Amino acid sequence: MKTQSAINTYLKETGGWVASQLEACTRCGICAEACHFYQALGNPEYAPIWKLEPLRRAYEQRFTIAGKLKLALGLEKKLTEADLEHWSKIVYEACTVCNKCAHVCPMGIELGPLIHEVRAGMAAAGVVPGDLAEATEKQRTVGSPLGVTDEMWRERIDWITDEWEVDIPVDKAGAESLMVFTSIELMKFPDNLAAIAKILNKAGENWTASLKGREVVNFGYFEADEELTKLFMYRVFQAAEELGVKKIIISECGHAYDAFRWTAHNIMKVPAGVKIIHITEYLHELCKTGRIKLKEGAFDAETITFHDSCKIQRRGGIIKQPREILKVLAPTSFREMTPNKEQSMCCGGGGGVISIKEADANRYAVFEMKLEQMLDIQAQAVCMVCSNCRLQFVDSLAHFNSTIKVHGLAEMVARALV
Numbered sequence: 001m002k003t004q005s006a007i008n009t010y011l012k013e014t015g016g017w018v019a020s021q022l023e024a025c026t027r028c029g030i031c032a033e034a035c036h037f038y039q040a041l042g043n044p045e046y047a048p049i050w051k052l053e054p055l056r057r058a059y060e061q062r063f064t065i066a067g068k069l070k071l072a073l074g075l076e077k078k079l080t081e082a083d084l085e086h087w088s089k090i091v092y093e094a095c096t097v098c099n100k101c102a103h104v105c106p107m108g109i110e111l112g113p114l115i116h117e118v119r120a121g122m123a124a125a126g127v128v129p130g131d132l133a134e135a136t137e138k139q140r141t142v143g144s145p146l147g148v149t150d151e152m153w154r155e156r157i158d159w160i161t162d163e164w165e166v167d168i169p170v171d172k173a174g175a176e177s178l179m180v181f182t183s184i185e186l187m188k189f190p191d192n193l194a195a196i197a198k199i200l201n202k203a204g205e206n207w208t209a210s211l212k213g214r215e216v217v218n219f220g221y222f223e224a225d226e227e228l229t230k231l232f233m234y235r236v237f238q239a240a241e242e243l244g245v246k247k248i249i250i251s252e253c254g255h256a257y258d259a260f261r262w263t264a265h266n267i268m269k270v271p272a273g274v275k276i277i278h279i280t281e282y283l284h285e286l287c288k289t290g291r292i293k294l295k296e297g298a299f300d301a302e303t304i305t306f307h308d309s310c311k312i313q314r315r316g317g318i319i320k321q322p323r324e325i326l327k328v329l330a331p332t333s334f335r336e337m338t339p340n341k342e343q344s345m346c347c348g349g350g351g352g353v354i355s356i357k358e359a360d361a362n363r364y365a366v367f368e369m370k371l372e373q374m375l376d377i378q379a380q381a382v383c384m385v386c387s388n389c390r391l392q393f394v395d396s397l398a399h400f401n402s403t404i405k406v407h408g409l410a411e412m413v414a415r416a417l418v
């Protein structure tokens with residue numbers, strides 16, 4: 001039954017685009033070396049192309065002569081429940097859906113979105129790692145993957161307002177912009193949330209947060225459950241429509257930006273006339289238009305580098321904006337890691353991996369390579385624009401007893417405000 005649900009999902013998805021992608025693969029194996037999990041752990045099952053195996057088998061066995069022959073001759077078996085359990089561990093615990101592998105594929109195969117389809121089959125079959133499923137369920141029932149209820153959210157916002165002495169408007173009628181934060185910021189990095197509020201107020205933005213549209217993280221998207229993905233975005237869109245805002249500003253979260261900025265338009269109705277931007281684009285715009293002024297060289301005392309987030313920089317293309325801001329904040333001490341920009345290596349905690357306890361060893365192994373990249377340039381601090389990456393950096397740097405400091409870009413901008 002479980003297996004059939006997964007196969008049905010795969011067959012439904014292999015109508016056009018997916019089929020053409022699977023057919024184009026020459027099995028050259030070049031994508032393997034691009035994957036940080038494969039590089040760090042050397043497990044051949046972590047090669048990107050192998051992660052597509054359940055999708056490929058379902059497609060070939062149903063639609064191609066070669067697949068049918070392999071099945072008839074016993075060279076290949078039908079997918080079983082044990083296979084699903086096996087690949088579930090591979091695609092959720094050893095893939096951050098960072099899509100770096102697609103950048104090296106000579107056939108232009110979009111491996112990340114295809115692995116998302118493999119996850120979709122797992123989600124349909126209910127074969128999702130327990131921790132991830134639990135967080136998704138919390139988001140469905142109480143509105144936050146960290147279990148933050150409406151009441152807790154209000155209390156926490158009140159506490160941040162008092163602690164940082166910053167005004168955070170909630171459900172303000174007539175606001176121009178809806179600022180949607182992450183539970184991670186709310187609970188783990190309240191300084192970042194306060195920083196964003198401080199900047200918006202300083203810029204004179206007519207903005208609001210919203211109780212109904214309070215969560216930007218999307219665990220349905222991590223799982224690849226389309227209905228839940230839509231439900232979690234719908235809550236935000238509904239809040240935007242009720243408040244009549246013209247703009248939704250996505251806080252420091254990569255997967256959320258990917259879901260809202262690109263995926264939403266393909267799977268659901270997005271409120272007409274509402275612009276969706278990432279906070280990094282917005283900060284850049286504020287600096288360029290002179291709505292905020294920054295103290296030049298405010299962070300020049302320490303060697304600082306920038307970590308490119310897969311969904312914001314590689315996929316979203318927001319590459320020059322954070323660098324232009326960092327050029328003001330740290331004009332002489334900023335240094336690039338290698339690789340960087342579109343070619344940057346994932347931190348290892350994205351795509352829901354950090355929420356799965358059993359994946360800890362995998363993500364630490366990947367992070368060790370990131371740490372080496374930072375040590376190579378003697379970085380004393382690292383800046384990023386995704387709270388999920390920040391969580392992975394803070395946790396992993398502590399794991400490796402490193403003293404490198406971690407900053408959110410908004411937090412740096414707020415500290416440098418003139």
Ligand code: SF4
Nearest residue numbers: 035095096098099101
């Ligand atoms: S999407 Fe990223 S993590 Fe997943 S297989 Fe490709 S390179 Fe590896």
Ligand code: SF4
Nearest residue numbers: 025026028029031105
């Ligand atoms: S690099 Fe592209 S063509 Fe080569 S194995 Fe990977 S997906 Fe297939």
